[in-house]
Amino acid sequence: MTTRFTKDHEWVRLEGDIAIIGITQYATEQLGDVISVELPDVGKSFKKGDEIAVVDSVKTAAEVYAPLSGEVIEINDGIEDAPQLVNDEPLAGGWFAKLKIADKGELDGLMDEAAYAKHIA
């Protein structure tokens, strides 16, 4: 169960054909304290690269893009009530949504941890 990363600082973790997505530690450091997160509706489908969520922070507002194509089957209501979770544990409790993905092949275009570390260095 490896985590893959996009150049726009989203992460995705695959469990079977379910992808859990969120934003990276680096992204939260750049954004500063997160104030609110606008999550997608369950049941809605997104293509890879579509805007899937919006993050508001003390510094700015940023779009979050779907790292893979798929249908939203669950969202993390917890971060709507407690957005600090995104800052505190971006790769765990601060996840955004679960997608039922259509094409595992899309994962190939994403970076592994080492490549992402190099990308943000």
Add this chain to the structure above:
Amino acid sequence: MAMNQQGRPTRPNTNAATGGYADTISGSRGLDQAEPLIFERGRTDLTGVDLPEPKGVKTRLGGLERKSEIGLPGLAEPEAMRHYVRLSRKNYAIDLGIYPLGSCTMKHNPRLNEKMARLPGFGDIHPLQPQSTVQGALELIGELAHWLMTLTNTPCVAMSPKAGAHGELCGMMAIRAALDARGETGRRRVLVPESAHGTNPATAVQCGFHCDEIPAGPDGRVDMEAFKAKLGDDVAGIMLTNPNTCGLFERDIREIADLIHEAGGYFYCDGANFNAIVGRVRPGDLGIDAMHINLHKTFSTPHGGGGPGSGPTVFSQALAPFAPVPYVVKKGETWHMVEHEEEARADGAEPFGRMVAFHGQMGMFTRALSYMMSHGSDGLRQVAEDSVLNANYVLARLKHVMTPAFDGTCMHEALFDDRFLKDTGVTTLDFAKAMIDEGYHPMTMYFPLVVHGAMLIEPTETESKSGLDRFCDVLEGLAQAAKSGDTARFSSAPVHAPVKRLDETRAARSPVLVWQEPQDQPQAAE
């Protein structure tokens, strides 16, 4: 300790953290007066106005009349006035010092403008007066319109938009109307450079378009190859600011205009930075189709809490028929305001509608024309020259200690990134807060987004060289302090301001928007 439990502790005479000083009995220190909230200054069970109870009034409210107290603080006039004057003394204003907010053009507002705006023929009239009784005011609107069209070389201007973003909306609605008139309802994609003001994409979306972002090249300007690749028959137009928000002139603007026109789209130019080119460049010559002009920036009318904005929008020949009502025309010797769409249609126009109830910001029109007339065409040209000169002076003085975001000279604002703070533990936010301790309003920070930790400084032409030197001395000193490891100066700044470092995160996450009477609490021993 008596604390306001709703966030900011406001009671005086506690300690420095609560807004009052601990070392005086009153909580004030000399002329720095502690000031609580107006609800704490006044009492909600008193009124400052003593009116006799009306007699023999039969209520017609059907039992819906208020039965309980309204709960507003009651203060006499001098108390209410002193409250706000005391608060104003804790504020920062363009009349107190340089206000270097990039992208905002916070320049001095000459007092002559104020005198003109208060003339009874402009200041004491009513929008519903018969037009025959306000001929002078209509002539002033017509005269200002004439000069705005002359300075931009355009054939039409809508005077009514009430701010920059409202002007953008006016321009994009005209573009939408023009496309609809052509029957091209499929053109819904608007190209917006990534350094654009946030209002640009917001306006486009509001008008039913969707945005497509054009990346910037390494020189901070539109990447022409990326722009060309995005052209197509679904493109409604482009929204471009020139000079752009990186403080750079878009050199390829003529080619951009030609290409967008060839592709069947329109060119919306954001005129927010017109101050840098007024009298030197006529946007109409560059091929723009619509552009708003911020009177409150370029033409020195007050803004930023000091007054409302005003955003007249000029149009090219192609969009002119779609401009909104109202507009003024001269018929013989008489000035006339065309107020209704039917009348405009009878003149052959196709207005997309109306944006405001009346005619726009009359007070701002008077101030702007006063500014134009007192400067003259040569004076306005010098405004642009000196604003660019001043920004380049700041850039040249600071480029050795701070890091300019782009090489070369700038236009009216100098843009730095946060590379010079790397590994110091000091952030752009800390740096800006430390400026408050030094008595300066910070520059615009973290914008434009294309630059990391951006600091955008727009000195405007109204600062003198000696004033800029003092300002640059302070920034130089702060940059050196950060580099030498003096992080204490930054980490909790501002420490000398009436209100210390605020918890902005908590304020945004759990805002307290309504005052509630604090519960009585036992006094803790100090």
